[in-house]
Amino acid sequence: MKSPPSSPNQRSLLKRWLWEPLVHFFVLGLVVFGLYSFLGVNAKPVDDPLLVEVTSAEIEWFRTMWHTRMGRQPTTEELRGQVNQFIREQILSREAVAMGLDTDDTVVRRRLAQKMDFLFKDLSAIADPSESELRAYLRGNRQAYETPRLINFTQIYFNADKRGPSDAAQAAKNLIAWLNEHGSNSPDLSSLGDALLLPARHTNKPITKVRDEFGERFAREIWQLSSGKWQGPVTSGYGLHAVYVQARTESSLPAFGELAERLKMDWLAARERELAAQGYLNMRTRYQVLVEGMPYDLDVNQ
Amino acid sequence: MVTSLRLQLITALTMTFTMLVLLVLALPGYAHADYAGAVKADQKSVKQGIKKPSYSPYAGRGFPTQVYWGDTHVHTDNSLDARGFGVTIGPEEAYRFARGEEVVTSSGMPFKLSRPLDWLVVSDHSDGMGAMKEVIAGNPNLLKDPQVRKWHEAFREGGEAAFNATMEVINAFSQGKVPAVILDKTFQQTVWDDYIEIAERFNDPGTFTTIIGYEWTSTEKGNNLHRNVLYRDGGERARRVVPYTTAESFNPEDLWKWMRRYEETTGGQVLALAHNGNMSNGIMFPVERNPATGKPLTKGYAAERIRWEPLYEVTQIKGDGETHPLLSSDDEFADYETLALGNLNLTVPKKNSMLQYEYAREALKNGLKLATKLGTNPYKFGMVGSSDTHTALAAVEEDNYIGKHAGTEPTPDRWNHPMAKFAGRQYEGYAMASSGYAAVWATDNTRKALFDAMKRKEVYATTGPRMLVRFWGGWDFVEADAQSRLPAEVGYAKGVPMGGDLSAKPKDVSAPTFLVAALKDPYGANLDRIQIVKGWLDNKGKTHEKVYNVAWGDTHRRKRDLQGKLTPVGNTVNVENATWANTIGDPELITTWRDPDFDPKHRAIYYARVIEIPTPRWTAYDAKRFGVQLSKEVPMTTQERAYTSPIWYTPE
Numbered sequence: 001m002k003s004p005p006s007s008p009n010q011r012s013l014l015k016r017w018l019w020e021p022l023v024h025f026f027v028l029g030l031v032v033f034g035l036y037s038f039l040g041v042n043a044k045p046v047d048d049p050l051l052v053e054v055t056s057a058e059i060e061w062f063r064t065m066w067h068t069r070m071g072r073q074p075t076t077e078e079l080r081g082q083v084n085q086f087i088r089e090q091i092l093s094r095e096a097v098a099m100g101l102d103t104d105d106t107v108v109r110r111r112l113a114q115k116m117d118f119l120f121k122d123l124s125a126i127a128d129p130s131e132s133e134l135r136a137y138l139r140g141n142r143q144a145y146e147t148p149r150l151i152n153f154t155q156i157y158f159n160a161d162k163r164g165p166s167d168a169a170q171a172a173k174n175l176i177a178w179l180n181e182h183g184s185n186s187p188d189l190s191s192l193g194d195a196l197l198l199p200a201r202h203t204n205k206p207i208t209k210v211r212d213e214f215g216e217r218f219a220r221e222i223w224q225l226s227s228g229k230w231q232g233p234v235t236s237g238y239g240l241h242a243v244y245v246q247a248r249t250e251s252s253l254p255a256f257g258e259l260a261e262r263l264k265m266d267w268l269a270a271r272e273r274e275l276a277a278q279g280y281l282n283m284r285t286r287y288q289v290l291v292e293g294m295p296y297d298l299d300v301n302q
Numbered sequence: 303m304v305t306s307l308r309l310q311l312i313t314a315l316t317m318t319f320t321m322l323v324l325l326v327l328a329l330p331g332y333a334h335a336d337y338a339g340a341v342k343a344d345q346k347s348v349k350q351g352i353k354k355p356s357y358s359p360y361a362g363r364g365f366p367t368q369v370y371w372g373d374t375h376v377h378t379d380n381s382l383d384a385r386g387f388g389v390t391i392g393p394e395e396a397y398r399f400a401r402g403e404e405v406v407t408s409s410g411m412p413f414k415l416s417r418p419l420d421w422l423v424v425s426d427h428s429d430g431m432g433a434m435k436e437v438i439a440g441n442p443n444l445l446k447d448p449q450v451r452k453w454h455e456a457f458r459e460g461g462e463a464a465f466n467a468t469m470e471v472i473n474a475f476s477q478g479k480v481p482a483v484i485l486d487k488t489f490q491q492t493v494w495d496d497y498i499e500i501a502e503r504f505n506d507p508g509t510f511t512t513i514i515g516y517e518w519t520s521t522e523k524g525n526n527l528h529r530n531v532l533y534r535d536g537g538e539r540a541r542r543v544v545p546y547t548t549a550e551s552f553n554p555e556d557l558w559k560w561m562r563r564y565e566e567t568t569g570g571q572v573l574a575l576a577h578n579g580n581m582s583n584g585i586m587f588p589v590e591r592n593p594a595t596g597k598p599l600t601k602g603y604a605a606e607r608i609r610w611e612p613l614y615e616v617t618q619i620k621g622d623g624e625t626h627p628l629l630s631s632d633d634e635f636a637d638y639e640t641l642a643l644g645n646l647n648l649t650v651p652k653k654n655s656m657l658q659y660e661y662a663r664e665a666l667k668n669g670l671k672l673a674t675k676l677g678t679n680p681y682k683f684g685m686v687g688s689s690d691t692h693t694a695l696a697a698v699e700e701d702n703y704i705g706k707h708a709g710t711e712p713t714p715d716r717w718n719h720p721m722a723k724f725a726g727r728q729y730e731g732y733a734m735a736s737s738g739y740a741a742v743w744a745t746d747n748t749r750k751a752l753f754d755a756m757k758r759k760e761v762y763a764t765t766g767p768r769m770l771v772r773f774w775g776g777w778d779f780v781e782a783d784a785q786s787r788l789p790a791e792v793g794y795a796k797g798v799p800m801g802g803d804l805s806a807k808p809k810d811v812s813a814p815t816f817l818v819a820a821l822k823d824p825y826g827a828n829l830d831r832i833q834i835v836k837g838w839l840d841n842k843g844k845t846h847e848k849v850y851n852v853a854w855g856d857t858h859r860r861k862r863d864l865q866g867k868l869t870p871v872g873n874t875v876n877v878e879n880a881t882w883a884n885t886i887g888d889p890e891l892i893t894t895w896r897d898p899d900f901d902p903k904h905r906a907i908y909y910a911r912v913i914e915i916p917t918p919r920w921t922a923y924d925a926k927r928f929g930v931q932l933s934k935e936v937p938m939t940t941q942e943r944a945y946t947s948p949i950w951y952t953p954e
Contacts, residue, residue, distance in 0.1 A: 161884075161888055162888075189787065195786075195892070197819055197820075197892070199367070199788075200787075208418075211417070214824055215825065236824065237824025237889075239889060265503075
């Protein structure tokens with residue numbers, strides 16, 4: 001006996017299912033999901049150690065760093081060089097880890113710490129200082145940028161070794177008195193005092209150079225002398241001197257414009273040190289350190 | 303038509319006329335003062351143009367009036383061996399220290415010079431420059447090589463193993479057995495660029511000069527033929543050619559070829575200076591045969607040698623190289639910081655037959671011989687001192703001695719730590735000298751001026767102290783010249799300075815005369831004496847030498863006997879307290895001297911040697927400061943000295 005055809009109810013149920021929008025949605029969903037899995041789009045990235053990925057983020061970083069260093073955008077060739085270098089570093093460092101070079105290695109440890117320092121350095125190089133920052137830096141570090149103290153003086157030497165210390169001192173005093181009485185500040189020196197391989201007259205000499213050539217004490221003392229008359233005897237590394245100070249020039253601060261370039265370099269170096277110190281401090285506060293079982297905090301520079 | 307023709311004619315005539323007018327107008331312009339070519343030279347204006355000597359004695363001087371102090375030989379963490387020995391500071395710290403700043407050493411000590419230096423050469427080894435840093439840091443590319451891996455592990459271990467590994471690395475270089483990975487050229491260029499950037503940053507003409515340089519460290523079979531190469535130029539030229547390494551050749555002749563190539567490529571200038579003849583085992587100053595080829599020395603060799611090597615580093619930490627007591631048996635001061643045990647790594651011990659080819663004085667004399675034989679004197683060099691410290695810091699004052707390398711920075715037992723050892727021989731730690739510095743009579747503190755002064759050899763060496771020394775040779779210096787208030791005026795006017803050549807002997811003069819002067823280091827000790835060392839070549843082709851005492855301190859109590867020997871100056875050193883007193887000697891010595899044994903037919907050289915009164919040696923300062931007792935054989939006092947560049951006499 002032939003089976004009876006599906007009842008109209010049955011047929012229409014199937015049809016209803018087939019035409020049911022919800023079913024369509026489910027089917028479409030399955031199709032889309034299947035397609036996505038198949039094509040790997042939106043797939044969660046697998047941690048493949050043999051895959052090195054250079055993304056647009058990295059490339060943007062190379063551009064930024066290049067611009068900061070060179071003041072211009074890199075050429076295609078240069079950018080490719082940066083990318084190649086990055087890839088090489090990725091591969092080498094992974095190989096190193098694979099070889100176990102990072103485990104319990106004094107040197108690797110040191111190197112990693114150094115890397116953090118480099119990180120601070122890189123960070124500090126990103127932002128150029130503003131003019132007000134540079135001016136503030138200059139105010140706080142005046143001394144390093146001041147011109148040296150300069151002095152104009154004439155000296156007459158008395159060889160205490162040859163004459164004897166007291167005789168030399170007396171001869172010096174006598175000459176000083178005589179010169180001041182006769183009112184001369186540039187006498188013919190060729191017959192006065194004793195010969196010395198250093199010149200009598202010094203013009204616009206930085207006081208530090210005077211210290212290097214005559215000694216610490218001599219430099220310190222002549223700076224204190226009043227100008228316009230012969231004084232002394234002043235002691236140097238060689239003996240005694242009668243000294244006439246013509247003029248003194250105090251340190252001065254050059255114009256900001258002249259110093260700008262140098263200030264920027266020094267500011268960046270200081271900022272790097274600051275960042276490194278602060279960065280370490282921030283990390284350090286999270287750690288508990290014991291030395292020989294006792295709490296230790298002498299490694300922290302306050 | 304006719305009109306246009308006429309028009310054209312008129313236009314043409316007008317234009318021609320205008321041009322002519324303009325031309326005529328322009329002519330007087332040629333006679334305008336701006337156009338110098340047309341100014342007529344008349345007697346009056348010429349006479350007015352020539353400078354009259356100024357009233358001021360200081361105006362119009364062209365000669366150097368100031369001496370500039372520096373070190374041509376400092377190694378930093380860029381140097382393979384220095385890094386291996388533990389230095390962790392680089393060129394930047396080296397420059398900061400030299401210019402007077404306080405710096406923290408590799409072992410954590412704050413260090414500072416008594417006074418700044420005026421210039422510095424950071425001369426790291428070109429071989430594997432920067433590579434050691436990478437080996438220690440564990441650069442995986444380098445560690446692929448099993449030999450490098452072994453070294454890396456030894457450094458990790460530290461202590462004795464690290465020390466031995468460092469010696470192994472040095473030996474590997476000297477035997478040419480360096481793993482290829484370390485010698486990669488692109489790696490080298492990066493390091494060189496970095497180095498130059500730092501040098502440029504710290505160069506401050508007029509105040510502090512950074513001279514670009516490197517060391518070419520030829521140590522074939524352990525025999526020292528090292529040379530430092532110094533550049534006249536800045537980074538722009540220097541960076542164009544990567545330094546020469548011994549991976550390419552051990553033969554100095556090849557270095558000279560590189561130097562020629564550098565000059566031709568860049569238009570710049572370089573010079574080289576060798577050091578440590580005492581560790582060359584007889585090959586530093588060859589006389590008969592070229593050690594590289596075994597063949598007799600040629601004229602070409604002599605010409606090239608002196609062309610490229612106008613100076614020699616005569617004194618440094620690894621020994622004083624002026625002379626040896628066996629070569630100069632009559633010289634009571636010849637045995638000074640003598641280190642003559644063998645070659646650099648002591649693989650081959652010293653034989654006395656080697657000595658004559660190792661020391662400066664003998665070489666200067668032999669140079670006269672070769673001048674006759676080959677037509678050119680290959681050893682016509684000036685002399686400087688330098689440190690060769692591997693700590694990055696040029697600190698070689700006796701009371702401020704940093705040490706040869708980071709492993710011998712001041713510690714209570716550094717005197718007892720050998721510098722090198724092999725097969726039962728060793729270079730004792732205490733035998734290292736705290737020496738030396740280079741003094742340059744330059745017209746200015748700039749790269750160009752300093753280099754030019756070195757090229758003309760107006761330089762002198764000291765073993766650490768900063769005495770001021772002047773030396774001139776001429777035919778008519780008289781006693782009164784020593785009383786001159788401006789000896790430099792007299793010196794340059796009547797003679798040639800150190801490094802120079804005496805002119806042709808005038809007919810009516812029987813001997814050369816010299817004006818020599820020395821002023822003590824203002825921070826240091828008085829002077830004992832000035833000597834003039836003479837070397838000459840006789841008619842039979844044999845060389846001779848004689849040391850003359852020409853000026854001395856405390857003349858009231860010291861006499862020169864008939865043999866020329868002088869009463870000793872005395873000794874105020876208190877070894878226990880590491881002190882001395884300037885109650886003996888003189889602060890300044892100056893004299894003129896005439897050669898009493900002159901023969902106009904003999905080639906001769908003359909140089910001045912200035913000797914201080916005795917002072918404590920660095921070992922005495924160590925003993926005092928660390929409160930330790932050193933073995934009896936350790937020297938505790940020293941008589942520091944200066945050696946000027948020679949003046950040469952050549953017969954007509």
